[in-house]
Amino acid sequence: MAKIVINREKCKGCLLCISFCPKGLIGLDKDLNRRGIKPVKFSRQANLNKGGTPPKAEKETSDCIGCSMCAIICPDCCIEVYK
Amino acid sequence: MEKTFKKPQSLRDISTHYCPGCGHGIAHRLIAEVVDELEIRERVIGVAPVGCAVIAYDYWDFDCSEAAHGRALAVATGIKRVRPQNIIFTYQGDGDLAAIGTNETIHAANRGENVTVIFINNAIYGMTGGQMAPTTLLAQKTVTSPEGRQERLHGYPLKISEILASLRAVKYVERVSLDSPKEIIEAKKAVKLAFQNQIDNIGFSLVEILSPCPTYWDMSPKEAMDWIRDVMAKEFPLGRIK
Numbered sequence: 001m002a003k004i005v006i007n008r009e010k011c012k013g014c015l016l017c018i019s020f021c022p023k024g025l026i027g028l029d030k031d032l033n034r035r036g037i038k039p040v041k042f043s044r045q046a047n048l049n050k051g052g053t054p055p056k057a058e059k060e061t062s063d064c065i066g067c068s069m070c071a072i073i074c075p076d077c078c079i080e081v082y083k
Numbered sequence: 084m085e086k087t088f089k090k091p092q093s094l095r096d097i098s099t100h101y102c103p104g105c106g107h108g109i110a111h112r113l114i115a116e117v118v119d120e121l122e123i124r125e126r127v128i129g130v131a132p133v134g135c136a137v138i139a140y141d142y143w144d145f146d147c148s149e150a151a152h153g154r155a156l157a158v159a160t161g162i163k164r165v166r167p168q169n170i171i172f173t174y175q176g177d178g179d180l181a182a183i184g185t186n187e188t189i190h191a192a193n194r195g196e197n198v199t200v201i202f203i204n205n206a207i208y209g210m211t212g213g214q215m216a217p218t219t220l221l222a223q224k225t226v227t228s229p230e231g232r233q234e235r236l237h238g239y240p241l242k243i244s245e246i247l248a249s250l251r252a253v254k255y256v257e258r259v260s261l262d263s264p265k266e267i268i269e270a271k272k273a274v275k276l277a278f279q280n281q282i283d284n285i286g287f288s289l290v291e292i293l294s295p296c297p298t299y300w301d302m303s304p305k306e307a308m309d310w311i312r313d314v315m316a317k318e319f320p321l322g323r324i325k
């Protein structure tokens with residue numbers, strides 16, 4: 001059981017963490033942050049509804065393996081990982 | 084639950100001015116992590132360049148100096164010679180280190196100054212608006228090579244790391260990349276060795292980091308990472324050069 005915490009105000013929305021999470025556990029937030037950027041969110045929602053399946057519930061982030069791939073690639077040090 | 088990944092202490096908790104997906108942020112963090120791990124925060128002094136990283140000193144929480152464009156290694160030489168107990172590194176882009184500063188770079192390397200060089204190669208001038216750099220690849224389009232770089236007009240991409248490695252006084256040269264978490268982990272090992280060499284008085288150590296500039300490569304951040312792996316690393320092969 002692991003989790004990440006994203007600093008949504010620092011996030012620049014580069015989406016690299018989404019590309020590199022092996023579990024597809026990061027998606028786009030619905031709301032803008034104070035910079036006017038759409039940050040990312042620790043959630044299966046939004047990015048992975050392939051084939052038109054409805055967004056899954058947020059509790060599925062329990063798949064997180066704490067691998068830190070998202071945090072290592074983040075250019076703005078927005079992600080903390082807990083394991 | 085235990086925190087297994089967090090911001091290094093040597094990195095300030097503020098937003099940088101870098102574009103989304105820019106490699107400078109990753110490189111800054113790697114240096115901060117290494118400084119923390121080697122416990123040299125009280126004796127490290129960074130020398131910031133001119134280029135996009137011109138205010139890098141705002142982002143690290145340790146002492147820094149600023150150098151005129153290209154002169155970072157001259158400044159680092161001076162600081163190291165009067166304060167040999169300090170750990171001095173320069174942080175320079177390709178325009179700074181391999182164009183306007185070629186002279187200072189080559190002679191500091193040739194003197195074998197015991198300093199650490201972190202060389203960010205993104206094959207373009209970022210700060211001034213995407214002009215061709217010495218490291219721009221053949222056929223790569225920039226605002227000053229709109230048809231792509233051509234060897235007959237502009238020469239070949241300058242492999243400054245290979246040139247420096249040929250100097251007798253240079254002790255360590257390695258080229259790494261930021262294109263994936265795996266390569267970033269390798270890059271950190273190289274950065275750490277380059278600092279450890281200085282602590283052990285081994286001598287001039289340089290790490291060239293292939294780093295994305297999505298803005299002036301006109302790519303998304305992910306496309307820029309892929310381009311490093313698929314195109315740039317073919318021209319600038321990764322691995323230890325010396």
Ligand code: SF4
Nearest residue numbers: 021064065067068070
């Ligand atoms: S720690 Fe690994 S599994 Fe968890 S969100 Fe980050 S990249 Fe995905």
Ligand code: SF4
Nearest residue numbers: 011012014015017074
């Ligand atoms: S990598 Fe960092 S800055 Fe980029 S979208 Fe993810 S959290 Fe935001």
Ligand code: SF4
Nearest residue numbers: 101102105135209296
């Ligand atoms: S112009 Fe390029 S190198 Fe400069 S901050 Fe933007 S992405 Fe980074």
